[in-house]
Amino acid sequence: MAEKTAVVVGARGMIGRATIDALERANDWNIVAVSRKRPDYPSRAEHVAVDLEDRADAERKLGGLSEVTHVFYSALNGSIAAENVAGNLELVRNSIGVLARSSRKLERVVLGQGGKYYGCHLGPHRTPSLETDPRHLPPNFYYAQQDFVVEAQRGQSWSYALIRPEAVVGTAHGIPLNVAGQIAAYALICKHLEVPFHYPGPDAAFRAYNKFTDAKLLGRFLRWAATAPVAANQAYNITGDSGLRFCNIWPFLTQYFGLRRGEVMPFSLVSHMEDKEEVWQDIVRKHGLKPTTLSDFGDWVFGDWIFGRTWDTILEDTKRIKAGFTEVIDSQESFQNAFDQMRAERLIP
Secondary structure (H helix, E strand, C coil), X not given: CCCEEEEEECCCCXXXXXXXXXXXXXXXEEEEEEECCCCCCCCCCEEEECXXXXXXXXXHHHCCCCCCCEEEECCCCCCCCCCCHHHHHHHHHHHHHHHHHHCCCCCEEEEECCHHHHCCCCCCCCCCECCCCCCCCCCCHHHHHHHHHHHHHCCCCCEEEEEEECCEECCCCCCCCCHHHHHHHHHHHHHHHCCCEEECCCHHHHHCXXXXXXXXXXXXXXXXXXXXXXXXXEEEEECCCCCECXXXXXXXXXXXXXXXXXXXXXXXXXXXXXXXXHHHHXXXXXXCCCCCCHHHHCCHHXXXXXXXXXXXXXXXXXXXXXXXXXXXXXXHHHHHHHHHHHHHCCCCC
């Protein structure tokens, strides 16, 4: 019988899915998946439906989980904006806060953060970004969530780990932060309409240096961070490899989806995708895909930011590598794996 019991908060999201997959592959965990709706992927995890914006519901559903040893947190309160402090802090209070009081066996809380911790959403910032870098001028919901967890842990026997990936590349639908999903949807619309696959951003963004994070690698890292003694009360960056420039990976994307080569052509995906739902439904019907809407592939505000970011965003991985988690994955391989899985799940043709 498994000695460790994990609660995965935000189980429907890409990171939650990757976490559950990594824990199931280890085969020595009991797993409780927490989300408002049941995850739409196969899993042996027990699901607990909780509205984390409702304190009473959270206390009722999570307050009795007294055997929990580890909590993995990757939930999001609607808006992806760093300024959405109150909403995202509420989710942490109503999940980690409740579980930390109710479980007498709690060993570690693994709190997901991200590149916005370093101000990558604001513009040019210090790169490579180190875990010891100072905070920028708030508001930033990552700061409020971290401060809550640090204060809750004070004087307790459990520890925490703060995990900072950059934009995550993986497979999920119905979530706002989905780089691979947005690329796939945009590419397939270009193919259906027989137009070239233009890069939807300025040349400086096309050539900017970025590091992304593979979802499955992140899941394995989260599992490591939950149990490694060296990770107690530490922060770690986690990305996939030495980095990429879209100008270097765009030919691969063009070839993968069988598209005509385009140009660097700055335009807003938000405005250009407004009238494309009917086009997407034509694609779904034509190829017999799983029923989805275009919004299932991500928030196009996020897409405009990813493809319009003219500054480098590089998180330094040295700390986690020196600590013992040395896995890497090539960026192109990461994208191809995500697209292949989408095809296998009939999300794309």
